[in-house]
Amino acid sequence: MTKLYLAPMEGLTYVEYRQAYHRCFPDFDQYFTPFAAPGRFHVSDFSTREKRDIDLESNAGMHLAVQLLTKDPDSCASLIRELASAGYEEVNINLGCPSPTVTAKGRGAGMLKDADALDAFLEDVFMETEGTDIRISAKTRVGYESAQELPALMEVFNRYPLSQLIVHPRTGKQGYDGKPDLDAFAYAASCSRCPVVYNGDIRTVGDFRKLKERFPDVQAVMIGRGVLANPWLPESLRAAEAGVPWEAPGEEEKKAQLRRLHDLVFSNYLEAFDCRNGVVDRMKELWGWMGQALPGHEKELKAIRKARRLPDYRAAVRVLLS
Ligand SMILES: Cc1cc2nc3c(=O)[nH]c(=O)nc-3n(C[C@H](O)[C@H](O)[C@H](O)COP(=O)(O)O)c2cc1C
Structure with a gap:
């Protein structure tokens, strides 16, 4: 069965929503916090909102990845070590935020502009967290300006023991415009050393079926806006995959x-x-x-x-x- 993840969405999928959704529709295998921590070194420096969002008790019963948005390897590593000792399962590095205020500072999708700098960042983060008991994953676009940047980026990703790579196959420049680039996703899926998760524009059972027809080996799909608009989507995808009839509620x-x-x-x-x-x-x-x-x-x-x-x-x- 394909695993289903709830996408992180700033302002929308905070713990208040995740907890409520999980109680009503317990179909997601994993949840991701919207990004936290630009410029912070310690969890104790998190804002009240960020602290509440990652609170372990409030997130009980859900597999959770805490997403970090930072370009500073020392602060990233420090937070990863602290989150590991507090018992978190996974940290997810945001390499996809397209907001100009974020990318102009070289964060989020801005980190994809320079593959060598990204390499140095990941090298430091993995070196400084070696032996730490926590999974480190990343969520990325397929390039900043264009998907032609992807081969160099995949070379970088493949040098590090990422637990999974979530790929939203648009460029940073594109934001949310245009269609996901499935050829770029195919490239990432074909050469990634770690499991690749598909993300982007899954709104219906038809979208999911089409994706699985082309990528039968993709083991996990992350869904954002489609779930907010249709909370029954994961349930209907599960039924479709199991070949069980499913009818939308009246x-x-x-x-x-x-x-x-x-x-x-x-x-x-x-x-x-x-x-x-x-x-x-x-x-x-x-x-x-x-x-x-x-x-x-x-x-x-x-x-x-x-x-x-x-x-x-x-x-x-x-x-x-x-
Ligand atoms: C309002 C909004 C806020 C978002 N916030 C985040 C975020 O904090 N971290 C992140 O990695 N992606 C964020 N995203 C991107 C989504 O996680 C996801 O990659 C994108 O919406 C494509 O998936 P979808 O078509 O299933 O929604 C955000 C998207 C929206 C629309």
Whole structure:
């Protein structure tokens, strides 16, 4: 069975969402925190949000990789050692964030601009963490400017004992535009020494089937936006792969399940945040995706988008999900 991972998405898949999702739809094999730690040396220097996001108790029962965004090998290694001694299973190095504010500082996908510098970074990180009991993986694009950079990058990746390489086959420059470059993914999959995980634009059973037809050996797929918009996606992929018939829930059942997911995420956020209007903003961001699960309810979704205060938000959600 192909393993399924929830993609890290800043602002969306924090522990408040992951925990709630895992309770309602326990189909993911692994979860990844959105990136943490630009410029920090110690876990104790993490922001309150980052500390809460990686808290072991709150993430209990889920296989978790903590994602780090840094170009400084010493801070990366220091955090890896601390996370290992605290009992974390995996650290994931972000080599894919396309945001210009991140790449301009040479972080995220910006690290792909210079294969030699990436090599030196990984050499230091692996040297300084040798003998540490934690898996180190990476999540990458297929180049910064173009996929022609991929062969040099794969040579670098293959020099180090990465536990897995998650490949989102767009370039850093592309951001989220255009289509995933499946030929570039094929190249990465054909020459990687470590297991390669596919990520990008898996929205339907059809997308998944097409991917598996071309890449039957891919053992894991990471999914982000497709799950936010359709929380039943992993369940339907599992059924499709097992050859078991699967029917999407009807409208009433859908609303009941969405209500359960919503209420858990919402109460997690209320517990985590002092600012109630901040909770409303976070929930509205989530509805930007989750609302796609209820086509034909644009009017009710608009009322949610317009809600500013908690009581208005609650009332708008009640109307949508009743
Ligand atoms: C709002 C948003 C925030 C994201 N934050 C992160 C992040 O913190 N770390 C990361 O590696 N990727 C991040 N990504 C990229 C996703 O993990 C994923 O690679 C991308 O969305 C493609 O997969 P999908 O088509 O299944 O969504 C983010 C994407 C979005 C849309």
